[in-house]
Amino acid sequence: MKSITLAHGNGGEENGRLIEELFYRHFQNKILHQAEDAAVIGKGALAFTTDSFTVTPLFFKGGDIGKLSICGTCNDLAMMGAKPKYLTCAVIIEEGFEISALEKIVLSMKYELEKNGAIIVSGDTKVVPKGSVDKLFINTTGIGEIRYKGISANALSLDDVIIVSGSIGRHGASIFLEREGMEFSTALESDCRSLWPVVEKLIEADIDIKAMRDATRGGVAAVLNEWARQSDICIEVEEEKVPISREVKGVCELLGFEAFSLANEGTFILAVSAQDAPKALELLRSIEASSMAEIIGEVTTGYPQKVLLKTPYGTSRFLELPSGELLPRIC
Amino acid sequence: MKSITLAHGNGGEENGRLIEELFYRHFQNKILHQAEDAAVIGKGALAFTTDSFTVTPLFFKGGDIGKLSICGTCNDLAMMGAKPKYLTCAVIIEEGFEISALEKIVLSMKYELEKNGAIIVSGDTKVVPKGSVDKLFINTTGIGEIRYKGISANALSLDDVIIVSGSIGRHGASIFLEREGMEFSTALESDCRSLWPVVEKLIEADIDIKAMRDATRGGVAAVLNEWARQSDICIEVEEEKVPISREVKGVCELLGFEAFSLANEGTFILAVSAQDAPKALELLRSIEASSMAEIIGEVTTGYPQKVLLKTPYGTSRFLELPSGELLPRIC
Numbered sequence: 001m002k003s004i005t006l007a008h009g010n011g012g013e014e015n016g017r018l019i020e021e022l023f024y025r026h027f028q029n030k031i032l033h034q035a036e037d038a039a040v041i042g043k044g045a046l047a048f049t050t051d052s053f054t055v056t057p058l059f060f061k062g063g064d065i066g067k068l069s070i071c072g073t074c075n076d077l078a079m080m081g082a083k084p085k086y087l088t089c090a091v092i093i094e095e096g097f098e099i100s101a102l103e104k105i106v107l108s109m110k111y112e113l114e115k116n117g118a119i120i121v122s123g124d125t126k127v128v129p130k131g132s133v134d135k136l137f138i139n140t141t142g143i144g145e146i147r148y149k150g151i152s153a154n155a156l157s158l159d160d161v162i163i164v165s166g167s168i169g170r171h172g173a174s175i176f177l178e179r180e181g182m183e184f185s186t187a188l189e190s191d192c193r194s195l196w197p198v199v200e201k202l203i204e205a206d207i208d209i210k211a212m213r214d215a216t217r218g219g220v221a222a223v224l225n226e227w228a229r230q231s232d233i234c235i236e237v238e239e240e241k242v243p244i245s246r247e248v249k250g251v252c253e254l255l256g257f258e259a260f261s262l263a264n265e266g267t268f269i270l271a272v273s274a275q276d277a278p279k280a281l282e283l284l285r286s287i288e289a290s291s292m293a294e295i296i297g298e299v300t301t302g303y304p305q306k307v308l309l310k311t312p313y314g315t316s317r318f319l320e321l322p323s324g325e326l327l328p329r330i331c
Numbered sequence: 332m333k334s335i336t337l338a339h340g341n342g343g344e345e346n347g348r349l350i351e352e353l354f355y356r357h358f359q360n361k362i363l364h365q366a367e368d369a370a371v372i373g374k375g376a377l378a379f380t381t382d383s384f385t386v387t388p389l390f391f392k393g394g395d396i397g398k399l400s401i402c403g404t405c406n407d408l409a410m411m412g413a414k415p416k417y418l419t420c421a422v423i424i425e426e427g428f429e430i431s432a433l434e435k436i437v438l439s440m441k442y443e444l445e446k447n448g449a450i451i452v453s454g455d456t457k458v459v460p461k462g463s464v465d466k467l468f469i470n471t472t473g474i475g476e477i478r479y480k481g482i483s484a485n486a487l488s489l490d491d492v493i494i495v496s497g498s499i500g501r502h503g504a505s506i507f508l509e510r511e512g513m514e515f516s517t518a519l520e521s522d523c524r525s526l527w528p529v530v531e532k533l534i535e536a537d538i539d540i541k542a543m544r545d546a547t548r549g550g551v552a553a554v555l556n557e558w559a560r561q562s563d564i565c566i567e568v569e570e571e572k573v574p575i576s577r578e579v580k581g582v583c584e585l586l587g588f589e590a591f592s593l594a595n596e597g598t599f600i601l602a603v604s605a606q607d608a609p610k611a612l613e614l615l616r617s618i619e620a621s622s623m624a625e626i627i628g629e630v631t632t633g634y635p636q637k638v639l640l641k642t643p644y645g646t647s648r649f650l651e652l653p654s655g656e657l658l659p660r661i662c
Binding site for chain 1: 333334335336337338339340346349350353354357358360362363369370372379380381382383385387416417419420421422423424425426427428429430431433434437438440441444450451452453454455456457458459460462463464465468470472474659660
């Protein structure tokens with residue numbers, strides 16, 4: 001492969017290979033190689049993460065690029081057990097962009113920052129000529145205070161239980177519909193949401209958390225496969241336990257998508273020790289943001305580094321790391 | 332003004348107004364309002380800053396977007412007296428971009444990181460379809476350990492001495508020539524360079540530093556005007572003392588640019604107490620990166636919040652905060 005393809009940004013197989021072979025190889029250091037949602041620095045006290053947002057359309061059902069840019073970065077911190085504290089915000093704006101639209105986006109950011117108890121402390125504003133960028137890209141980079149240590153994609157072990165916080169694939173499916181102008185008069189909207197308030201409750205309840213990850217690009221399939229590989233374990237999932245809304249199922253059937261590979265922006269996967277699973281589930285269900293939480297599977301020694309999807313009929317298949325183009329510009 | 336113009340990204344008047352009226356207004360908090368090169372967080376222990384790089388062309392005399400993306404962010408930390416430590420790196424790549432060019436850029440970053448003793452600890456890779464971005468944008472966000480406290484654009488006071496570390500306008504002028512394909516067979520190249528090694532020596536020598544800033548977008552004119560406004564003082568500069576290379580002078584004369592408004596990427600302005608000025612100058616001149624350093628002016632009570640350029644003929648003029656389109660995409 002001599003040039004970059006859309007698949008290199010899919011959150012799956014090709015994306016992982018590019019990161020591994022180019023960025024990890026040249027920038028190598030222990031922290032980077034942990035390959036977590038956020039880097040752990042400062043003797044384990046701080047989490048540090050970055051994300052650039054290129055979503056199109058800028059405004060969508062359930063959110064906009066501003067809300068997404070705060071949720072995305074704050075959620076990466078929350079997923080490491082860190083309270084979002086300080087963010088930077090760098091915007092690249094196309095000449096001619098409406099200032100009123102920019103203000104709407106900034107106000108979404110402000111509103112979402114408040115939910116996280118975080119503030120923007122530094123920024124950068126670039127304006128580029130028409131044609132150099134499609135309307136607006138936003139980078140947010142965040143620092144969080146780690147409140148629960150040891151959460152890691154490398155920390156899963158036998159009998160850990162896998163929980164999903166809500167119904168999957170809503171962000172990817174709804175962005176797709178918006179973009180294609182498919183007016184389904186559907187209730188489907190993005191799950192875009194800040195997760196720190198939920199995570200804070202899990203920590204306060206002293207749940208034995210092994211790993212957490214918001215299932216963004218590459219969806220649930222990417223998260224589970226990365227965990228299986230990094231922890232060298234097998235994850236077995238009961239397919240019918242995974243909550244998928246009627247609307248997302250419809251989009252998948254119509255267009256041949258796999259719900260497990262569709263992006264989420266406010267739905268996360270949680271691995272906890274078996275004895276804490278009932279307590280974690282009960283707690284999650286008591287919170288509106290995760291009221292649809294379900295136990296979907298567990299860690300076994302079945303097929304190391306693999307994710308097995310089991311049907312109620314006794315058959316099973318491997319859930320692979322997503323590959324190919326998927327949907328570009330969903331985040 | 333209803334829509335964003337190139338002037339909104341000029342590092343000068345309009346840029347400042349947009350930041351003030353939109354971002355500061357809605358994101359308001361004490362740290363952000365300091366309006367320094369980097370935010371000071373963690374009880375004064377850490378500096379935190381972000382920059383997105385959209386420079387075109389990607390490769391230029393004296394550097395490339397990779398080198399620039401490390402220098403830019405590490406220099407913002409250094410200018411706050413902070414040792415660059417941890418960086419994030421988020422790339423937005425256009426589909427079809429050559430992987431060999433990307434690797435060259437990554438290697439430039441690696442090389443420049445080593446000069447700062449900093450590492451990339453977290454990243455993000457987005458690929459967008461053709462036409463959504465012009466080739467490649469890079470965001471770097473950095474955390475530095477503050478080694479010298481109290482450096483601030485608000486800290487200048489009467490009789491402080493203003494020093495420039497080298498000849499001005501080289502980055503802006505050389506990017507302009509490259510972009511226009513003007514083959515002057517000139518020796519002019521960007522001053523793009525990491526400044527931490529120089530700053531470290533100033534700190535070790537216990538120089539009484541008041542303010543430091545790399546004169547990037549908006550050039551020396553922007554830095555001096557911001558200092559004059561933020562510290563509510565007058566800065567008087569002896570115009571003929573300011574080092575400007577023959578090549579930069581030529582570009583300015585030919586094209587009607589003001590060298591004071593042209594961007595620098597490795598040249599900085601330093602304000603020190605009068606009694607430490609000779610020592611600071613001697614030290615800077617002993618280092619290759621700042622061997623052309625000059626004392627160019629001082630803080631007075633002449634015209635509060637103004638910058639006065641004085642000629643050897645006894646005349647003078649105000650050096651204004653740059654306004655208008657200037658050169659887009661120089662960093």
